[in-house]
Amino acid sequence: MGKILAVNGSPRREGNTAHMLGTVLNLCAAAGHETEMVQIGGLPTRDCVACGGCGQHPGRCAIDDWMNALYAKMAAADAILLGSPTYFADLTPELKAVIDRTGSVSRRDGNRFSRKIGAGVCAVRRAGSIHALDSINHFFLINDMIVPGSGYWAMSLAREAGEYEKDAEGAATMTRLGENIVWILEKLSSIS
Numbered sequence: 206m207g208k209i210l211a212v213n214g215s216p217r218r219e220g221n222t223a224h225m226l227g228t229v230l231n232l233c234a235a236a237g238h239e240t241e242m243v244q245i246g247g248l249p250t251r252d253c254v255a256c257g258g259c260g261q262h263p264g265r266c267a268i269d270d271w272m273n274a275l276y277a278k279m280a281a282a283d284a285i286l287l288g289s290p291t292y293f294a295d296l297t298p299e300l301k302a303v304i305d306r307t308g309s310v311s312r313r314d315g316n317r318f319s320r321k322i323g324a325g326v327c328a329v330r331r332a333g334s335i336h337a338l339d340s341i342n343h344f345f346l347i348n349d350m351i352v353p354g355s356g357y358w359a360m361s362l363a364r365e366a367g368e369y370e371k372d373a374e375g376a377a378t379m380t381r382l383g384e385n386i387v388w389i390l391e392k393l394s395s396i397s
């Protein structure tokens with residue numbers, strides 16, 4: 206069975222992004238997969254400082270904070286979900302730091318994310334989520350990952366925490382995303 210890791214880039218632990226990720230994880234868990242959600246939104250966060258330390262010590266970021274533990278979880282996962290609310294038509298800075306730092310480490314660590322499944326989800330009040338999703342998908346694609354579809358772009362129109370639950374189309378999109386992740390994991394396990 207596969208391991209599915211969700212990273213919540215919203216500072217709201219019980220906000221829309223967390224619940225969107227939760228829908229996907231619940232589906233994966235119901236299909237027998239191991240799931241985990243890691244809260245990173247709101248954590249004190251350091252950006253990539255382009256020191257090159259990850260090239261000298263493969264598998265580790267030279268900045269010794271929570272990012273290395275997260276990288277180890279990402280490296281061990283079969284599927285990585287990255288979730289963010291839309292902030293000024295982009296990601297939260299915490300999630301952008303995850304992308305820059307773990308992406309740099311992975312690429313100098315034998316492309317550790319290669320052929321893992323990668324899916325992004327974004328909560329949005331009204332506009333800008335496509336750009337935020339694009340930022341996440343650029344990360345997956347340069348890392349040689351497999352990006353599943355979801356019937357609609359993986360977003361929910363929601364502002365206050367709890368509004369995702371009123372967005373039937375958003376919930377259906379998250380359900381389809383979960384189903385597709387389960388489908389891919391089952392196909393891959395049947396041929397390996």
Ligand SMILES: Cc1cc2nc3c(=O)[nH]c(=O)nc-3n(C[C@H](O)[C@H](O)[C@H](O)COP(=O)(O)O)c2cc1C
Nearest residue numbers: 215220221222290291292293294330331332363364
């Ligand atoms: C700093 C900030 C910037 C935001 N920028 C946008 C935006 O560009 N477009 C938009 O539609 N909503 C914007 N929002 C609204 C959030 O995307 C929306 O409330 C979302 O549901 C929050 O997700 P969460 O509950 O997971 O934190 C912004 C909210 C904040 C706090």
